[in-house]
Amino acid sequence: MSSLRGKVAIVGAADTRVGKLPEFSATQLCVDAALRALADAGIGKDQVDGLVTCNSMAEPHMYHAEMIAEYLQIFPRYCMTASAGGGTAFAVLQHAASAIVTGVCDTVVVSMADSLRTGLTREQAMVMQSSAGHQQFETPFGPTVPAFYALIAQAHMAAYGTTPEQLAAVAVACRKHAARNPTAQMREPISVDDVLESRLIADPLHLLDCSLVSDGGSAIVLTSADRAGDFPHDPVYLLGVGEGHGHEHISQARSLTTSAAVDAGRRAYDMAGLQAKDIDVAGIYDCFTPVVLVELEDLGFCEKGEAGAFVADGGLDLDGSLPTNTHGGLMSHCHPGNPGSMYHLTECVAQLRRQAGDRQVADAEVALVHAQGGVMSSHCTLILGREV
Amino acid sequence: MGAHDGKFLPRPTPETEIFWLGCRNNQLMIQRCTACGHHQFYPRMLCTECASAQVDWVQASGRGTVKSFTIVRRPVTEAYAAETPYVIALIELDEGPTLMSNVTACDVEKVHIGMPVTVSFEAWSDDITMPLFRPAT
Ligand SMILES: [Zn+2]
Numbered sequence: 001m002s003s004l005r006g007k008v009a010i011v012g013a014a015d016t017r018v019g020k021l022p023e024f025s026a027t028q029l030c031v032d033a034a035l036r037a038l039a040d041a042g043i044g045k046d047q048v049d050g051l052v053t054c055n056s057m058a059e060p061h062m063y064h065a066e067m068i069a070e071y072l073q074i075f076p077r078y079c080m081t082a083s084a085g086g087g088t089a090f091a092v093l094q095h096a097a098s099a100i101v102t103g104v105c106d107t108v109v110v111s112m113a114d115s116l117r118t119g120l121t122r123e124q125a126m127v128m129q130s131s132a133g134h135q136q137f138e139t140p141f142g143p144t145v146p147a148f149y150a151l152i153a154q155a156h157m158a159a160y161g162t163t164p165e166q167l168a169a170v171a172v173a174c175r176k177h178a179a180r181n182p183t184a185q186m187r188e189p190i191s192v193d194d195v196l197e198s199r200l201i202a203d204p205l206h207l208l209d210c211s212l213v214s215d216g217g218s219a220i221v222l223t224s225a226d227r228a229g230d231f232p233h234d235p236v237y238l239l240g241v242g243e244g245h246g247h248e249h250i251s252q253a254r255s256l257t258t259s260a261a262v263d264a265g266r267r268a269y270d271m272a273g274l275q276a277k278d279i280d281v282a283g284i285y286d287c288f289t290p291v292v293l294v295e296l297e298d299l300g301f302c303e304k305g306e307a308g309a310f311v312a313d314g315g316l317d318l319d320g321s322l323p324t325n326t327h328g329g330l331m332s333h334c335h336p337g338n339p340g341s342m343y344h345l346t347e348c349v350a351q352l353r354r355q356a357g358d359r360q361v362a363d364a365e366v367a368l369v370h371a372q373g374g375v376m377s378s379h380c381t382l383i384l385g386r387e388v
Numbered sequence: 389m390g391a392h393d394g395k396f397l398p399r400p401t402p403e404t405e406i407f408w409l410g411c412r413n414n415q416l417m418i419q420r421c422t423a424c425g426h427h428q429f430y431p432r433m434l435c436t437e438c439a440s441a442q443v444d445w446v447q448a449s450g451r452g453t454v455k456s457f458t459i460v461r462r463p464v465t466e467a468y469a470a471e472t473p474y475v476i477a478l479i480e481l482d483e484g485p486t487l488m489s490n491v492t493a494c495d496v497e498k499v500h501i502g503m504p505v506t507v508s509f510e511a512w513s514d515d516i517t518m519p520l521f522r523p524a525t
Contacts, residue, residue: 200459
């Protein structure tokens with residue numbers, strides 16, 4: 001069976017400004033991200049024949065990708081709006097790569113943006129995001145998004161003795177990275193005590209266990225490996241990709257402490273012919289601190305139940321065994337909703353291009369990025385490398 | 389103004405009507421496969437275990453345990469502010485299926501994983517009665 005391994009490469013990657021951007025609509029951010037990624041790739045919009053976007057909550061559109069193509073006045077052969085929550089950004093790479101390999105199109109822009117911070121009121125953003133719950137059997141009871149993830153945290157704590165301090169260590173590690181990233185939204189260093197002393201939102205999650213709410217966009221340009229040498233920057237090859245889908249509603253989860261990240265990771269490792277120990281730098285979806293712990297375990301970076309200690313011992317730091325979310329993650333860089341995982345991707349591209357400045361992981365050759373959407377529902381793992 | 393005005397009330401469908409009718413009669417109805425005996429929730433047109441279409445409604449015991457929970461300190465909307473802090477829990481029924489609910493009628497700080505609970509019913513509107521859980525006595 002043929003595989004996508006080494007067949008496509010990321011040749012352009014860029015983020016918009018992030019944070020509070022009332023002067024831009026979500027549509028503009030999506031277009032801005034695409035234009036920046038094209039500039040990074042050194043090509044014009046007329047060279048794009050594939051476009052993938054995700055819908056916006058602040059400015060939803062029934063045919064989102066088509067609307068962006070029309071705005072740009074490009075006329076792609078392949079045009080798709082993806083929807084898998086936080087897992088969207090990565091999962092589309094599997095589809096876009098397949099389209100390139102099968103000759104459907106040559107050059108795909110994946111551009112995602114939203115304005116959760118200024119395009120929606122706080123209440124609108126909360127209601128919009130918690131509407132992922134089951135209309136009849138979850139939502140009426142009043143769960144918030146943090147509450148959904150708190151159910152994961154409590155189960156992990158009960159099963160493995162994970163502590164609130166260990167959860168907090170995830171937020172601390174992300175903030176430490178963000179302090180080195182001038183584009184991050186929150187850069188003031190924080191301590192475990194700061195996290196534990198922040199307001200309880202849904203036990204055991206404190207305010208600082210939760211990711212940011214932001215405006216922003218991010219985009220990449222994907223093309224075939226054969227053409228990847230024709231662009232200004234070092235290409236970043238797709239070595240492995242895998243998805244795993246366990247449930248949609250958290251009340252239907254087969255396990256609260258082990259997710260379909262196991263399946264996504266195994267499929268990506270198998271395609272790449274690599275293992276967890278081969279990964280130099282990672283982007284691990286961090287909408288809430290417990291998610292990082294479950295994913296680290298499910299992706300094989302530590303044994304089940306040991307991620308709390310792994311993180312508390314500095315495992316995610318720049319000099320740790322798995323430098324993770326070196327841009328600051330959703331915790332401290334930005335989180336505009338569905339596009340959130342794109343920044344983990346563009347950061348790993350920067351790391352593999354050796355363009356990450358003060359936060360560069362020395363000699364980074366292979367990166368793993370993982371995202372999930374829903375409530376630990378849909379997972380996608382990507383493995384990227386400098387060499388095929 | 390009733391105490392539950394503005395909450396996200398469930399909109400029953402033909403597939404779930406019997407469940408909500410059960411709640412109005414203070415009965416927790418779940419499905420049981422007549423082919424393999426598997427219990428399931430939420431209601432479906434097939435048995436998720438053996439794919440048989442022969443799924444029947446049965447009244448559950450209403451007993452279960454807290455599989456996980458959280459105490460919501462910041463309500464999802466103003467309509468839920470009056471009972472904040474409130475408990476969101478996943479309840480594993482004795483019959484097997486898991487469902488989400490609130491654990492009420494006890495100090496929120498006393499709720500814990502493994503806690504035995506039992507169903508109770510609360511009318512939130514003329515049409516909708518919700519299945520809630522409280523500590524088993
Ligand atoms: Zn059956």
